[in-house]
Amino acid sequence: MAEVATADVSHDDHHHEHEQTFWSKYVFSTDHKIIGFQYLFTGIAMAIIGGYFAYVFRMQLAFPGSSVPFFGIVSPSAYNSLVTNHGTIMIFWVAMPVLIAAMGNFLIPLMIGCDDMVFPRVNRLSYQIFLLSAIVLIASFFVPGGGFGGAWTAYPPLSALAKYNATPFGAPMWLIAVALEIVAFLLGGINFITTAMNARAKGMRMYDIPIVVWMIVIASMLFMASVGPLVAGAVMLLFDQTLGTTFFDASAGGDPVLWQHLFWFFGHPEVYVVLLPAMGIVAEVMCTFARKKLFGYKLILYATVGLGILSFFVWAHHQFISGVDPRAAYLFTTTTLLISIPVAIMLFAYIATLYGGSIQFTTAMLFALSFLAEFLIGGVTGIWLGSSGTDIYLHDTYFVLAHFHYTFFPIAIIGTFTAIYYWYPKMFGRMMNETWGKIHFWGTIIAFNGIFLPLFFLGAAGQHRRIYNYQNFPDLAGDNMQDLRVFATISLVIMLLFQIPFVINFIVSLKRGKKAGKNPWKANTLEWVAPSPPPHGNFPDGMPEVYRGPYEFAHPDREDDYWPQNEPGNQKPANK
Amino acid sequence: MAGNSLKKYNRIYVALLILFIVSVLGPEIADIFGMEGLSRMALILPTAFGIAIVKAYMVAAHFMHLKTEKIYAPYILLVSLALMVVFFFGVKIDIMASEGHNWEKPYKEPTESSASHHGDHSESHDDDH
Amino acid sequence: MLEKLLPAASTYAKDIDGLFDLITYLVGFWFILAMGVFFYLVFRYRRKPSEKAQYITGETHKQKLAIEVPHYLILLCDIAILVLTFIVWHHVKIEKPPAEDEVRIVGQQWAWTFYHSGADGLLGTDDDIAKVNELHVKKDTVYHYKLESRDVMHSFSVPVFRLKQDTIPGRIIEGWFEPNKTGEWDIQCAEMCGVAHGIMAARIFIETEEEHAAWIAANSPNSADTSMIAKNETVLETQAQEDRSNG
């Protein structure tokens, strides 16, 4: 049955290749891989914008008042707008589309061995809405009053009334863009979840699913479950902004703190929404290049589920000092510190995976390993903030900023690079240059630590976030502190410059790279069974069947050190 | 078999209608007997919300076929509901109170409602809530 | 540890610093251990042509212990941190020692107004001293503060006190502090509050009893120099009323 259908697909495909124009093939395609690329490249384009914003405001902090090259003088309102939109873009338009949408679209159907997502047209619609949201956001920078500048958390009443935020058009447009983006990811998320639940290849049981697919699916569920109240809140806030209702106006009996709860009920699970896919990507890469079976597959999976559930009970730790009842802090500190347990289990299992391996230091593996090291810094610094006692002091300082950049940078940037270096051969059929990859790696990682390590000290010394010029604060204007700011800014510029080798490597390898072949890394999962790049329909030689788990490296019963999932064998080892 | 299911749907529908009428009658009866305060609550809460839950259960179980659906579906929906309950109780201490530990809201309830002709119940209900 | 970066000038600052240190030691231990193991493994198991990787599932009971044991130990550390956190939180935010003086703090875009209680130590009397962006307090005195906001959210943050509390329109939030070191430091706004959030800077002056008394004497509404302060306050009040009527 499956065979017949596949033959049809490949036949159809050949038939269509002649007729497909550029538009129908790359713009309005329903092919999951093309949609994945669309998300990937849109995400990278938005990352360039977000990175440019970071460059502008870091230059302003290091050299306050002077004209920033390629921008000009940074006014206070421009600074607020840059900071706000840097945060929004990096989370909603970079981390989410690249890690969940691009990787989910590209990997899920290939890894579970089917020909496309279950709803290809819904998938296309999801990307189109996402693109629209990005356009609305970018347009909001150019309307009268400028882009929204009330921080990515958009606390009312500042975000609700133009007389407070001075961006009568920027604020509603920002909110509409975020709402559209949420709709796009709800559509995409339902598609991912349904695909992974229903469309698995024959023989693929629960524990034969590669961990990255699990992670993306669990992340989509977390997103769906957490974002609903925010959608309701966004409607309410939009009415406040545009129509003049008083949902969040205290003088009319509303409560601005309600928005904080609605936002953070989403905002905290959102961290795990982007974390999990990155963890999954790292797991794939580590297993392949350490030639090791993932240590405690089920343990990691259960820890992930536990993490997901716990993440719904911690949201108010973002609000310890923001006027919520202080008694609530007891509960939320407890749950917050408990969340260190599943995260620690996952990280320990990852580190244990390295034990007894045969580690190849390819660029992808270097990025994966650096993810673990950097994320560990981000993770442990969270304890100071999750503990309500120290959070009184550290809240909204640069300590927080450095902490979440040590989590989000590994997630969004290192995770993305890991994925691109690892799956590039599958995506485009050619290998990337390893030497340039390593130059890119060391430049990025060292410069990254150069940016954010100093910020921990600035934060611990009491420097608050979102302030455009520290010269106004005598305690913060000292030369020692200014030196640290300059150091961070220079590191940022160096890090941005080190992205140029990556871009050149990426583009040159498209044409000049070594041909990859089906399985250049000798990996086990199903995407390596398909040709590189996979054609429309993915598996022209017939849909694969699955006989074992995804990480059977160095199995004692086998000569080769890898054992593809689709290769028939006389036993089904492990993972019963 | 087929006819049976149709009959079942009809039975459920009739039951729903009866429940619906009872739920509307609850507050009317309370008004007629002039019930106030606790006794009014005791009547309205079960007739309005108790019956709403029963109706929702009947629609979900029989019309949406959740009773015969694979176990995934009811779990998905129950987890969703449970998380909303978590949200409600996590937020309650702040939003559903006019004062807490070391804070208070100076906001005063308007004494007169926007529709003045129905303003007579006000005092007693302030206490109930 | 924090004191090296910024002086501590309130009684509970040392508690928060102590908690910070405890977390630093516990977390630092685990961090260094994990990093050590990590780099050792990466180095030890680098690819060598002669060695094939081992087949370890991590599913057997013995192997799982490698994860379970550290995770129980981490739980113990968590509990230790939790206990101290609760004590500190209770001390700083829940329980208030009896007040010896009061101050009312009002945030608005983009300035702080501090209503000092004046000579009688009570707020709401005629001798209250309103000052914009200047908070004068007496060393070794327990202050109760009342936080209000006229428009949007602000955050009253005094880094040397290790104190921070957001102000919320429509809420009056209370708390306390006891300065124990004289000097002059920053008060920052720690919550994004609009265009000029970055220059919403105030100063705190912690004075000895004599200095403080002299300051009160010089600034009391009865003294000659009051007209400007009174005017200042009326301006703020009218602005607030306008805001209310607009909203």
Place this chain on the structure above:
Amino acid sequence: MAHQIIATSRSATGIPTGRLAVWWVVASEIFIFGGLIAAYLLNRFLHGSWAQEAAVTNTFIGGINTFWLLTSSWFVVIAHHYSEQRDAKKTRQFLWLTILLGGFFMGFKFVEYYKEISHGMTLFTNNFWSFYYTATGLHGFHVLCGMVIMAIIAEGDIKNERNWHRVENIGIYWHFVDIVWIFLFPLLYIAK
């Protein structure tokens, strides 16, 4: 588009793919309406004066509207029953009856809005009415979407005797919208 996607026809869970997706849609809607209703309830319990506002809402029209939706739920489940018997004519008939009742619902809704607004109860009167219009408006929007999709299914799929499973899927969605109303009705109309 030209060829059938194999993925869509697979069913590892045993629930057909379309229906599984509808369950997830319903779950995500539970979060959206749940957030709104939770926000409303928190305010309602806090503000005692809202009980007087709720007394002003028109219980009669609300009740009639509940009746329309309950009946339409009944019709759509009958449509599902006939779709399982592959009876295109009856299925279409009951789908259109459902749409008709949805239309009655919307019509009464508009009359109700008109009456309230002409009595000075608008979106801006106070927060109770803001919540009232937001919640019923969002719900009405869902009813409208359901009606449009149902019409497309009746005229596009059932007329051409294909995609029979879509009747059940839209039915599940419609029942969910009905359940939301079952809760909104006591919350906004009869609890006072």
